[in-house]
Amino acid sequence: MIDYTPPLARLIAELKKIPGIGRKSAQRIAYFLLRTDKKNALALAESIVQARETIFHCSVCNNITAVDPCEICSSLDRDDASICVVEEPFNIHSIEKTGLFHGHYHVLLGTLSPIRGIGPDELRIAGLLQRIRAGRYREVILATSPTTEGSATAHYLTEILREYKITISRIALGLPVGSDLDYADEMTIAKAIEGRLEVK
Amino acid sequence: MIDYTPPLARLIAELKKIPGIGRKSAQRIAYFLLRTDKKNALALAESIVQARETIFHCSVCNNITAVDPCEICSSLDRDDASICVVEEPFNIHSIEKTGLFHGHYHVLLGTLSPIRGIGPDELRIAGLLQRIRAGRYREVILATSPTTEGSATAHYLTEILREYKITISRIALGLPVGSDLDYADEMTIAKAIEGRLEVK
Numbered sequence: 001m002i003d004y005t006p007p008l009a010r011l012i013a014e015l016k017k018i019p020g021i022g023r024k025s026a027q028r029i030a031y032f033l034l035r036t037d038k039k040n041a042l043a044l045a046e047s048i049v050q051a052r053e054t055i056f057h058c059s060v061c062n063n064i065t066a067v068d069p070c071e072i073c074s075s076l077d078r079d080d081a082s083i084c085v086v087e088e089p090f091n092i093h094s095i096e097k098t099g100l101f102h103g104h105y106h107v108l109l110g111t112l113s114p115i116r117g118i119g120p121d122e123l124r125i126a127g128l129l130q131r132i133r134a135g136r137y138r139e140v141i142l143a144t145s146p147t148t149e150g151s152a153t154a155h156y157l158t159e160i161l162r163e164y165k166i167t168i169s170r171i172a173l174g175l176p177v178g179s180d181l182d183y184a185d186e187m188t189i190a191k192a193i194e195g196r197l198e199v200k
Numbered sequence: 201m202i203d204y205t206p207p208l209a210r211l212i213a214e215l216k217k218i219p220g221i222g223r224k225s226a227q228r229i230a231y232f233l234l235r236t237d238k239k240n241a242l243a244l245a246e247s248i249v250q251a252r253e254t255i256f257h258c259s260v261c262n263n264i265t266a267v268d269p270c271e272i273c274s275s276l277d278r279d280d281a282s283i284c285v286v287e288e289p290f291n292i293h294s295i296e297k298t299g300l301f302h303g304h305y306h307v308l309l310g311t312l313s314p315i316r317g318i319g320p321d322e323l324r325i326a327g328l329l330q331r332i333r334a335g336r337y338r339e340v341i342l343a344t345s346p347t348t349e350g351s352a353t354a355h356y357l358t359e360i361l362r363e364y365k366i367t368i369s370r371i372a373l374g375l376p377v378g379s380d381l382d383y384a385d386e387m388t389i390a391k392a393i394e395g396r397l398e399v400k
Contacts, residue, residue, distance in 0.1 A: 001296045002275065005266045011251045014244040017236070018229055029218055031290050033248055034255055034264060036217070041252045044214040045245040048233055051211040052241045055234055064234060066205045075202065090231050096201045 008034070057089075060131070062107035062124050064089040072105060079103040084141040085128065085157065087111050087150060095143065103141075106131060111149040112156055120156065128157075132164055139167040146173050146191075208234070257289075260331070262307035262324050264289040272305060279303040284341040285328065285357065287311050287350060295343065303341075306331060311349040312356055320356065328357075332364055339367040346373050346391075 003009060008030060015026035033041045057063070058070035065071065072078060072092070082103030086092060092105050108123040132140065142157055144150035154170055161168050173191035175184050184192075203209060208230060215226035233241045257263070258270035265271065272278060272292070282303030286292060292305050308323040332340065342357055344350035354370055361368050374392035375384055384392075 001299055002271050003296075004293060005255060005264060005271065007247070007251045007254045007266050008264065011247040014240075014247045017240055017244070018232055020225070020228065025220070027290060027293075028220065030251070031288075032218055034251060038252050040214075040217055041248055044217070045248040047207070047211040047214045048241055048245040051207045051230070051234060052238050054207045055205060064205060064208065066207050071202050071205065088231075090227060093204060093227075096203075099201055 057107075057109075060127075061105050062089070062109055062127070063092055063105060077102070080136055082139040082141060083128075083131065083135070083137045084143050086143050087145060087153070091143065101141075103139075104131075104135075104137075108144070108153065111144060111147075111153040113149050123153070125157070125160075129160070129164075132161070132166060137166055139169060142168065142170045146171075257307075257309075260327075261305050262289070262309055262327070263292055263305060277302070280336055282339040282341060283328075283331065283335070283337045284343050286343050287345060287353070291343065301341075303339075304331075304335075304337075308344070308353065311344060311347075311353040313349050323353070325357070325360075329360070329364075332361070332366060337366055339369060342368065342370045346371075 004012065011030045011033070012023075012026045015021055015029050016023060021029070033044070054066045055064050056066075056068070058065045058068060058073055060069045060073040063070045063072060067074070079102045082101075083106055084095060084101055084103060085106050085108060086095070087108055087110065089107050092107070095101050095105075106124070106128045108125065108128075110118055110123050112118060112120065112123065131137075140157075140161060142154040144153045158168055158170075172195050173188065174195055175181065175188060175192050181189065204212065211230045211233065212223075212226045215221055215229050216223060218226075221229070233244070254266045255264050256266075256268070258265045258268060258273055260269045260273040263270045263272060267274070279302045282301075283306055284295060284301055284303060285306050285308060286295070287308055287310060289307050292307070295301050295305075306324070306328045308325065308328075310318055310323050312318060312320065312323065331337075340357075340361060342354040344353045358368055358370075372395050373388070374395055375381065375388060381389065
């Protein structure tokens with residue numbers, strides 16, 4: 001059997017390092033990159049290099065950014081009264097897309113996970129406390145995921161934030177919009193009932 | 201809403217140009233490329249550039265290669281008696297993996313498709329005829345896909361190859377190994393019955 005020509009074998013090997021991209025997908029992407037306009041392929045390579053050369057974590061909120069402080073931290077249009085705590089930088093984009101939250105963010109860069117050896121000191125919690133002490137925030141919204149680790153992190157933060165004069169809230173758990181009650185798990189239904197809102 | 205920082209927005213936009221990669225996947229891959237070792241990310245960029253700078257089509261068989269003629273065309277270990285006709289360069293890899301075929305290949309770089317305006321002149325058929333005339337091939341195996349277009353291409357080639365003193369064969373159509381007869385379509389079952397082989 002004669003294998004791929006070496007530069008192609010190398011490209012496929014590099015693509016396979018991306019989680020979720022297996023052998024077949026790597027091969028398909030590699031062939032696309034060989035067949036598409038050379039300009040397109042080189043633009044992708046160049047954008048990877050550019051992203052790695054210019055993007056870093058915001059020194060205030062830990063969001064990923066190419067300017068410090070990041071666009072959100074340095075914006076004059078944001079609401080100084082609330083700060084939303086998320087696990088990862090991409091969570092910010094998901095919340096921004098709702099158009100409902102106009103305050104500031106703080107990225108923990110992870111969740112508590114005793115199994116993986118991640119304790120409070122491994123997360124960006126000190127910076128959060130410092131911002132809450134220094135700022136005029138009236139509410140902190142804990143928007144970590146409702147996973148075991150995300151919930152544990154929210155619980156931990158709730159405990160240490162109690163000593164601050166600030167409203168602590170947790171994003172609502174319940175049925176996703178458009179979902180069928182029949183297919184929801186019991187934990188989700190229980191949370192949806194516990195968190196029910198009075199219809200006025 | 202504050203959007204991605206520009207170098208990240210650009211990287212996501214470039215990734216989305218890859219067929220099969222939507223907004224969510226592009227975002228996931230971009231974040232991976234930002235979080236993985238910088239060495240990994242740059243190696244991917246570099247392998248894309250290298251592949252585009254060094255890979256071209258073999259002047260003999262149209263396979264993709266970094267040397268001309270390609271590794272298969274220039275190999276002394278291949279069987280000079282048979283030539284296998286495929287649609288695309290990556291089909292060669294699929295056949296090589298079986299370890300069953302040791303002859304030469306010829307890549308058409310497409311299939312006949314009147315709808316997309318692809319006629320015989322758009323495919324590398326002249327080169328195939330030239331090789332058959334010049335070579336000592338005793339058999340040509342038509343290994344285009346059993347799609348409408350691949351089959352039409354095989355039919356067309358069969359007609360024009362009839363004038364050459366060469367055995368023309370078509371890869372077998374039938375049930376895929378491990379599949380269930382219950383789930384096979386009628387055309388496939390019909391082909392499997394037509395193509396039945398006597399058990400000896």
